[in-house]
Amino acid sequence: MAFLKSWLHGRVDTAIRDSVDSKDVVEAVYRELFEDYATVLRFAWFGSVLFQVAEARRQGVRPGFIPGWRGVAPEMVKRVLREELRVTKKDGKDTVTAGIDDVVSRVTGRLGTFIPAVQRQMVGDSMNVSVADVEKVNQHREQYGHPLTGFVEDAQNTKTPLGRVFSENKDLRDEFERMKRDWRESVKASPDGMLRSDDDGLDDEDLEILGKQQRALYEAEIDLGMRESMPEGTNKDFAYRNVAWARVAVGSYTCGFCLMLCSRGAIYRSDTVLSAKNRARKGGTQFEGRWNLNAYHEHCDCMMVPVFSWRKFAGKEVMDGARKLWKQFSKDVKNKNGEWGNGALTASWFSEWLKAHPEQVAEMPTFDLGKGRPRK
Structure with missing residues (x-):
């Protein structure tokens, strides 16, 4: 997702230049930048999820556990800004001592490292999860809905931070629409997936928990118009998880x-x-x-x-x-x-x-x- 870093660079540049004369530069940059940065990281999570879902289907199997986005800590963003803006106090006012272009590059570089970190966290969480954790996630999603549904709905609602950012940036909207088209095509190409050949020694209760998690993804796709109906299958058929990782x-x-x-x-x-x-x-x-x-x-x-x-x-x-x-x-x-x-x-x-x-x-x-x- 190179375009995300490019877009982030533009937003960091604007936020810093607009805030450089503020009394509290760090706080001013943070207020202008945080929602946009959270959008970037959430978009990275969305793209990583869709990649894993599409890849599972391309390999002829069911996608398995879909972890939610973990969010971004405001204090982490403020810490990066404090360390990279390197402001000094002069006459009771913040002063940025380095050149603006250099500061923009440093801040973008530091914040940009969390984009692949979010993607790695998603794929790691999808594999390194216990059945007990999946059950807790299922209970949460029964109450609050699937995170993919939440992302798409927020992206289309201009009253949410995600929707506001999308409405103001054509490149993000276009990429979002392209990803949804690819998602829809992956469903059409493999509407049901293949059945599991073994159960890894899971008992009926574990299979029910994992099967419920998989059906939640299909229900989200039905809600979003990506598929028309729920694929048929037993809990054992739905309880699929990836077996390993390859370096490419x-x-x-x-x-x-x-x-x-x-x-x-x-x-x-x-x-x-x-x-x-x-x-x-x-x-x-x-x-x-x-x-x-x-x-x-x-x-x-x-x-x-x-x-x-x-x-x-x-x-x-x-x-x-x-x-x-x-x-x-x-x-x-x-x-x-x-x-x-x-x-x-x-x-x-x-x-x-x-x-x-x-x-x-x-x-x-x-x-x-x-x-x-x-x-x-």
């Missing part, structure tokens, strides 16, 4: 280390698919990636995708391509011991091998971030 290389270039990790396939947990946990635990350098703050290297743009079926998932063609390259590298290491790392199957030597074989790298599909499809 994005873009035309990926380093050898990341391709090596991608080639391993759907073997990761949500907390290990993108994050270098061991390095962080040992106090090593933490790098900021495109999607997380504890990446394997600076500016890493590899994605995490939920895997519901081992045979078909978003980016599988990319994973297969990476695996093919790694296998050929391994074969060359064995056949030409001494030329490629003295027989060492390491990421550094894999990177050197990739540079020496551009024709094979060119055959590997790349991942289309916009559509979740591979392309040549």
